[in-house]
Amino acid sequence: MAKSWATLGVDLHVEPTGSGVRKGLTDALREAVRGGRLAPGTRLPSSRSLAADLGIARNTVADAYADLVAEGWLTARQGSGTQVAERTVAPQGPEPAQRRREPSGPAYDLVPGSPDLASFPRTAWLKAARRALTDAPHEALGYGDPRGRPELRAALAGYLSRARGVRADPDRILVCSGFADALTLLGTVLRQRGLRSVAVESYGLDAHWNLLHRSGLRTTPLPFDELGTDTRDMGGARAVLLTPAHQFPMGVPLHPDRRAAVVDWARRTGGLVLEDDYDGEFRYDRQPVGALQGLDPDHVIHMGTASKSLAPGLRLGWLVLPPSLVNEVVSLRAGGGWSTGVLDQLTLAEFITSGAYDRHVRAARLRYRRRRDALVAALAARAPAVRATGIAAGLHAVLQLPPGTERSVVQATAWHGLAVHGLARHRHPDASVPPLDALVVGYGTPPDHAWSGALDALCRALP
């Protein structure tokens, strides 16, 4: 490797290899193109600008460029400057690693967890982004507050209070990068406090359990019955992770008595309830369930995201923390470098305060309710043996199957071009509840035009 690792050009890093400025530059450029380091189509700096950067005569650069154009490595066209030629021969350098090719996926994706990405409100979002960036003070672009931008925390406090009954103070809100980030932060704090395990629901997402395991915590499942998760015997756990408004994946709300009981437990023992309010915005019945946090903001941590209401790709989530946890969580976040881009934060704040968020959620709710209704109607007509439950809210339904048939039905759905999960994969490995045979059908993911086709394929796969 060359000792004199000189760089010719401020934006163009090349190694001159020979003697003589022109030859050195020509060789270095040729080598960079040959090796693939300068990709076909790359625009080179103007000869004037490169010469100035290198402190050499402009003609020397122009001559080197001309040599390489003559050799076919570069192309020069009036108006578009000098570019690396689009060669048809393969570069002689090492090939870039073969791009991974995904096997062709299923025709319809009914795995729960993602909203309809085709209905992301691009125009309204861009409008909010323009207004937010135009209005932002310069300091907003700096490292800033580890809790996130004050504009967003104020907007979230207003929204969560109004729409979800959360008792929210902007000072106790922490903006984070989606649910996984939030749960990792909380898991780390709980472990630092000396906790060894967290009680979880018998049914849930293994990805969430694994996040807690990575923080050094065990997960112990609680019993589950028709009233929801039973928190009467916590088995010594001092924290519990719940989906009170809409149990994932079973789809039922936690019974009012159970809600009261878990809050009583937390008060009596100083325990903490981690409330995963993942799809609280999407409720189709007339008695939707407010946030558990409203019952006891000192013991319940409210956790939400924009992943279901807008898009997971935004990576925007939030924690509403009890006063006793704020310092620990914020200093952990401050020490680790925080992670949510301020432009999206400012845009979401503008999106909420302008009313665009409410409008989007209302429109999405209507769309998903229609899908839900079509699912229920199709099942009644074509698969009357299958009972759909957990359908009052959210973006998925549970289709209860005859005992012993889950595995064969999941296989049949794959044959019909569907990606669907069976309930078994959402059952905690240590759960004591008797296994149920069911499909968990997400109806958020397919775009509108694909929904009737997906439904048809699903009905054909059902017993």
Place this chain on the structure above:
Amino acid sequence: MAKSWATLGVDLHVEPTGSGVRKGLTDALREAVRGGRLAPGTRLPSSRSLAADLGIARNTVADAYADLVAEGWLTARQGSGTQVAERTVAPQGPEPAQRRREPSGPAYDLVPGSPDLASFPRTAWLKAARRALTDAPHEALGYGDPRGRPELRAALAGYLSRARGVRADPDRILVCSGFADALTLLGTVLRQRGLRSVAVESYGLDAHWNLLHRSGLRTTPLPFDELGTDTRDMGGARAVLLTPAHQFPMGVPLHPDRRAAVVDWARRTGGLVLEDDYDGEFRYDRQPVGALQGLDPDHVIHMGTASKSLAPGLRLGWLVLPPSLVNEVVSLRAGGGWSTGVLDQLTLAEFITSGAYDRHVRAARLRYRRRRDALVAALAARAPAVRATGIAAGLHAVLQLPPGTERSVVQATAWHGLAVHGLARHRHPDASVPPLDALVVGYGTPPDHAWSGALDALCRALP
């Protein structure tokens, strides 16, 4: 707490407290306003829409609204609907926690680490955002590839190869949330591989050392002399964190012999070099230093961010990984939920490929070079005893002070309204190099119009 925690209204969460629908709704709304849960200025849903959500008569809602308007809690105006009144009395509910007030800061911030936020290219960024979001496929808004968007990884591979001499393949690039996120990921992987310590430079950032400590690693400082950091005796460490292009904070590039030596060490022992290329774009001399990674992409991890070239608030950084590390780092990231919003990723990709990034960096380089020149001229004229070093590149300079004077000069700068760091705080606690007295002066942070004032205050504070 009420057992029947019913929600009246899909976007409006209230608890009816009495009997009778109208009275229940009126009381619940009044309580929500009184307690501050519905903030002054909040727009309420139309009576039609709330009535539909609640399944009650529209007149009942209209009557409840009218009652509360009469009581002064709400206001109704033609065209703008019903809103919570802007009251002058304090709400009777618990006060929101007192907003923290920062003590008034110094007049001029010369702490290194932040670019000039006032020159963030807002218009060009918005233009790129519009194009990026308009062109993005729907699937881009989903959870996606834990390495980050392919558009950005391709753009970075081209840019880093062209401008920094990095051997970059998009498949080996991982987009992350700034340097802290990158170092935390790498620290975790090194710890998983069984490493117990990482060699670091005698001078650096304690925040970075602390990130490694949090991953369970010790940091052991290497000697430092006029050729830069001396890596000849690694003391058994199997990884080293370096700033080869522009040592932070001393400002010197690593000598070519030392560059060769550390790569030889890595090859001989299977060691890893973590290359922190934090301000590689900003070089003012004619022999800028290319990325060390170009010498040995199998043993050097290239780490960069947009925090100095654009703004820290973007939280955009990247790792170029050796092939042997890709799977470990990517699976760690995939398991933890990744953290960088796709919209900013797509926007940066568009910003780079359109040439806007090059234009911005060139303009910024010119601006910083002028500041640097003004600093050097002012020191020569007004503080000839102070020698500025490390000025060939970057956004900061080291002002060498007479022995024993650093502490008093730092105090004097504070008296003159400046925030400046002494070199002592950047010295590793276990470093064996003799302490030097110096100031580390960042010239990126002040906006252009404040620079001459900052310089003047600095010269007055110097001996």
